[in-house]
Amino acid sequence: MVTINDVARRAGVSVSTVSYTLSGKRTISASTRARVEKAIAELGYHPHAGARALASARTNILALMAPLRPDVDVSVIMQFVTGVVTRARTADYDVLLLTQDEDNGVGRVGSGSLVDALILMDVESDDPRIPQVAALRQPTVLIGLPEDARGVSCVDFDFEAAARLSLRHLTRLGHRDVALIGPPPAVIARHTSYADRLLRGYRAQATHDGVACVIEPTGTSRAEAIAALDAVLDQVPGLTGLVVHNEAALPVILGGLRRRGLKVPEDVSVVALAPADVADAQPVPITAMDIPALNIGQVAVDMVLARLAGSDTVETRLIAPTLHERASTAPPR
Amino acid sequence: MVTINDVARRAGVSVSTVSYTLSGKRTISASTRARVEKAIAELGYHPHAGARALASARTNILALMAPLRPDVDVSVIMQFVTGVVTRARTADYDVLLLTQDEDNGVGRVGSGSLVDALILMDVESDDPRIPQVAALRQPTVLIGLPEDARGVSCVDFDFEAAARLSLRHLTRLGHRDVALIGPPPAVIARHTSYADRLLRGYRAQATHDGVACVIEPTGTSRAEAIAALDAVLDQVPGLTGLVVHNEAALPVILGGLRRRGLKVPEDVSVVALAPADVADAQPVPITAMDIPALNIGQVAVDMVLARLAGSDTVETRLIAPTLHERASTAPPR
DNA sequence: CCGGATTGTCGAAGCGGTTCAACACCCTAG
DNA sequence: CTAGGGTGTTGAACCGCTTCGACAATCCGG
Known part of the structure; x- marks a missing residue:
């Protein structure tokens, strides 16, 4: 050596x-x-990285705790991770990838001085990890907006606004018989921050626009997606508009509509919340609120690096949604 | 502290x-x-991780270099990464996530003693990183089979056999007018190991079964996928069988077939090379060679840990493919 | 031409662990 | 009763780097 x-x-x-x-x-x-x-x-x-870390009390490593489980939108995760890793490298930082389901990963890498800062994805409204990171001397950024952030910085896509705008897009086109097919039941039950905000936004807009608020969660498997579509068509017999936030279920739902003889967008308009490339790579290109996952990852790193550089401003940033019209929405006939 | x-x-x-x-x-x-x-x-x-690393010359960190670019199948990558991280944690190792496109990431984390071992994904037939890892004192496992592994262990899905079996499945059903829609041109141009082997297997089986060997690469964008489908239908007018290895293009291709009035599987049978959940989450459940990405990730970690534990056996492991019949294949009518 | 800054380099004291050689102790066999 | 062999514990060297204080050399204004 x-x-x-x-x-x-x-x-x-x-x-x-x-x-x-x-x-x-x-x-x-x-x-x-x-x-x-x-x-x-x-x-x-x-x-020698270890020697340097010992002497300088800096490791130049960021921890990224990602939901490596099947019930999340893989494209979103991947793009986010990519944004984090590439941005981190430009500042000479490396990224340590952790899973949620480790017992006390936060404490281990934090107290063990393995990393200089943490980024936590898939934050729940009352996330048990928040007190853990709050007790650490390393700065942290949360992806999502917990009820009580305890002085920890947050950043996320504005799912509430995205849900509102999605539904508004449909109602403005004239759709009255609409529904939301949302994230997996488990995600909702956990009170994952983005799901909470999504539902809140959808509900508010439904009330505002005077349409019935029909929300059906669904898992990632084909059977669950089909069941959700069945349930929705059951509750809203003359359905003409659908908001979908579930990357994995999207193709199955489109297939299900077709099998029932419902054409997109002639019979049913579909708006998705998904990254641009996912929306574009469907059998029919889907009008969507494009989730800028890559960008959010970069912002998260920027925020955490600012803290490391001495800034002590704790902030919450919400990335505004933009609707991208593709071929899946039209006025009802 | x-x-x-x-x-x-x-x-x-x-x-x-x-x-x-x-x-x-x-x-x-x-x-x-x-x-x-x-x-x-x-x-x-x-x-303190740094102090420990300095004194013991062990960091308990594995480097995982993953292709964080858009032209690869995200689900496969995610599952693989998940397999690596979870298995690593069971052995008290953490995972440092690197991108390919860093200049000399291998040298940096290796010579810098940041990690104890490396796992390289998306290996090319003549990968420039191979001499780099060969010069390191840390053991390495490659995902893919380069022409010359220089004494480095390898593991991968047997794409050659998978391609053969996919085509054979179609020809056994009676299909003679078949084609392969493959990975992006850039992936093929780079001589990514899996693409090379996939094409080799397909060609061999086409020759063996006496059918014309039509291969069309395609990118991940909708336009590219549509173009590839056009090209294939052009070259094989009476097409009844399609092998697809491109997760992102799959839904677009299915949509394109339908738009032409071609039903799956009545008019065209489709076999995919994809993880089981992806194959299942299509508008029509797709018969596929299920890529066990999670498992391959675990095996990669096992191999690298064995080397760390003192074993000096360099091996190459190929995971045998299995065909999973779903609803997208049938005899030609 | 001198005193005080400024600039460039160095020696040495840690940083927080691991591990080796040494040692005290107790047990057991002869 | 003693020699010999575990067993359990310890002090100290060392791992490779950062950083502080010291210091010599050079520069400048008065």
Whole structure:
């Protein structure tokens, strides 16, 4: 293993000079810097991450706790993770990937000084992890808006507004017989923050627009999606408008509508809450509130890095939704 | 920060005793162990990861380099990542998530002693990362079979056999006018290992079964998928059988077939290479070679952990495919 | 031409663990 | 009763890096 000592010897300077050359925390003459850099290149020196972490109390690692379970929209997760990892790298940070279902992952990586900061996805309205991160000395960003954030920063897509705008798009087109096919029952039961806000927004808009508020959750499996569609058609016999927030169920629902002889958008208009590429990659391109998952991931990293850089402003950011019209919505005939 | 010193003082023993209690590398009397564990619990002690890494030359972190780009099948990636992370945690390892497109990520985390081992996804036939990992002291497992693995272990789904069996399934049903809609052109151009093997298998089986070998790559966007379907129908006018290996294109292709008045499976039989849940979540449940991505991830971790535990057997493992019949295949009429 | 800044470099003290060699103690066999 | 062999515990060296205080050399204005 080549250490900072080897570099120092080769460059004919002291270890501290090498360290300062690397960190730039003291001025180094151009000639010395050149000699050190040459030695580093020749030896292929990479500082030992553990030693650095020990001495500097910084690991340059971010923890990202993601819901690696099947009942979430994989595309959204993936894009979010991608946003986090790529942005983190631009600031010379690495990302440690954790699952939710570990007992006390937060405490382990936090108290163990394994990471400098945390990003928690899939936050619930009353998430048990919030007191855990609040007790940590590392800053944290939550994806989602818990009831009580306890001074922890939050960021998320504005699902409430997205639900409202989705329904409004349908009612403005003239649809009165509408329904929402939503996230899995388990997600709702957990009071996952985004699901709570989604339902709240949908309900508010339904009341506002004077249409019946029919909400049917559904899982990711084909059978569940079909059942949800059945239930919805049962409750709203002359259904002409559908809002769907369930990436996995989307194709099945479209197939189900077709099998009943219902054409999209001629007979039924469909609005989805999904990333743009998912909406576009359906049998019929779907009008959707595009979820900018990549962007949210980047913002989360920016927020957490700002805290690491010394800022102590705790903020909550909501990313405004935009409707993207594709081929799945039309006025009722 | 509570350190091992605090624990030692509180338990009335030396630091080395605490350390040995934690690691179990020396015998400790039951009473001492109890006192130490009590102190640890009371203080909420978590060993400092950096200090531990420095002293023991072990970080208990695995690097996972995943293709976080849009032209890959997100479900497969997600499931694989999930398999890796969950299995790693059972062995008290954490996972550092890296992207391919970083310049020298392998060298950075390897030489920098950030990780104990690496897992590389999306390996190309002549992957530039292979010499890099071969130069590292950390063991590595490749997902995919490069031409020259240079003594690095490999594991993957047997895409060659999967392609053969997919086509064979169609020809056995009596289909003669068949085609393959494959991975994105860029993936093929890169000579991604799985794409190479997929095409090889398909070609071999086409020759063996005496059918024309029509292969059309396609990207993940709707336009590309439609174009690919057009091209295929152009080349094979009386098409009755289709093999698809492109998760994102699948729904679009099904939509395109329908728009042309072609029913699945009455007019066209479709076999996919995809994870079971993806195949099931289509408008029509698709007969598929189920890609056991979760399992492959677990196996990759097992292999790398075996190397860390001292085994020096370099092996290549291929996971055999199994066909799962759903509702998308039937004899031609 | 001198005193005080400024600039560039260095030595050494940690950071918080692991692990080795040493040692005290107790048990048992001869 | 003693030699010999565990068993349980300890002190101290060490892992590779960062950073503080010290210091020599150079520069500048008065």
